[in-house]
Amino acid sequence: MNHSILIIGGGNMGGAIARALHSTPDFSVNVVEADEARRNAFSVHGIPNFTRLSDAPKADAYLLAIKPQQFANYTSEMKSALGDTTPLVISIMAGIPLAALHAISPRAVRVMPNLPAMIHESMSVLCAPAFDAASRSVAEKIFTTIGAVAWVEAEEQLHAVTAISGSGPAYVFAFMEALIAAATEQGLSPELARALVTQTLRGASLLADQSNESPATLRAQVTSKGGTTEAALLALTEGKFDSIIKAATLAAAKRSRDLSGS
Numbered sequence: 001m002n003h004s005i006l007i008i009g010g011g012n013m014g015g016a017i018a019r020a021l022h023s024t025p026d027f028s029v030n031v032v033e034a035d036e037a038r039r040n041a042f043s044v045h046g047i048p049n050f051t052r053l054s055d056a057p058k059a060d061a062y063l064l065a066i067k068p069q070q071f072a073n074y075t076s077e078m079k080s081a082l083g084d085t086t087p088l089v090i091s092i093m094a095g096i097p098l099a100a101l102h103a104i105s106p107r108a109v110r111v112m113p114n115l116p117a118m119i120h121e122s123m124s125v126l127c128a129p130a131f132d133a134a135s136r137s138v139a140e141k142i143f144t145t146i147g148a149v150a151w152v153e154a155e156e157q158l159h160a161v162t163a164i165s166g167s168g169p170a171y172v173f174a175f176m177e178a179l180i181a182a183a184t185e186q187g188l189s190p191e192l193a194r195a196l197v198t199q200t201l202r203g204a205s206l207l208a209d210q211s212n213e214s215p216a217t218l219r220a221q222v223t224s225k226g227g228t229t230e231a232a233l234l235a236l237t238e239g240k241f242d243s244i245i246k247a248a249t250l251a252a253a254k255r256s257r258d259l260s261g262s
């Protein structure tokens with residue numbers, strides 16, 4: 001069955017999802033996007049796009065991919081566009097609670113994807129307590145096109161999800177930047193430094209994904225007594241690496257709670 005999806009906000013995330021869905025025969029995708037340059041990029045991909053919601057065709061599902069801060073000014077426009085209909089409303093906006101989405105449609109699902117959606121390697125976590133099986137299946141199908149999918153039943157858990165996988169790619173990029181800077185300071189060229197760092201993260205991540213061993217066991221396999229890795233890990237411990245990571249994720253979860261007003 002072909003599902004019609006209207007994506008509202010064709011930025012980094014909305015654009016990645018639109019391109020992925022457009023490349024499968026199961027969905028027909030339209031995008032509402034305020035920015036002209038971004039609209040032109042959709043036209044290049046053959047994806048129909050509109051400046052305003054009132055210009056766009058009706059859809060089975062509406063995917064909200066605008067910034068959380070932009071949402072408050074948008075609810076009345078959506079309500080008047082949807083009228084008495086109750087379509088599937090999917091929100092990827094960080095921190096906007098289901099209660100706020102229910103003001104638009106009772107059939108609402110919150111999803112926290114992440115930026116690797118751009119290469120169909122997202123981790124998307126869905127939450128829609130008391131959702132019927134058919135709606136669950138459509139929502140899951142959408143996000144399977146951009147990567148892996150998991151569900152949480154308690155909406156409160158989305159704050160932690162946001163802090164770990166939603167914002168997580170940025171922590172990994174920050175780690176990469178630090179490793180690349182360290183490599184160039186030790187005399188490696190920027191090109192070689194980038195290649196070493198990206199392939200090391202890719203290889204370690206794939207190994208952790210495919211291995212039955214825990215990350216702690218894999219770490220121990222690289223760490224010989226009195227060796228180079230042990231010296232590095234000791235410096236990380238002295239620099240309170242674990243506490244910094246924990247503080248960063250708690251700050252992200254707190255910001256998610258602040259945005260949701262809880």
Ligand SMILES: NC(=O)c1ccc[n+]([C@@H]2O[C@H](COP(=O)([O-])OP(=O)(O)OC[C@H]3O[C@@H](n4cnc5c(N)ncnc54)[C@H](OP(=O)(O)O)[C@@H]3O)[C@@H](O)[C@H]2O)c1
Nearest residue numbers: 009011012013032033034065066067068092093094113115
């Ligand atoms: N980026 C991530 O890694 C990530 C991960 C998980 C979840 N999210 C969530 O995904 C959402 C989008 O994030 P993003 O990084 O993709 O943001 P973004 O790149 O800024 O994209 C949002 C787009 O929506 C457009 N827009 C805003 N209001 C509009 C309206 N009323 N009608 C039509 N278009 C409108 C914006 O245009 P203007 O720039 O002209 O306003 C912009 O092009 C956010 O709610 C965020 O919480 C993001």
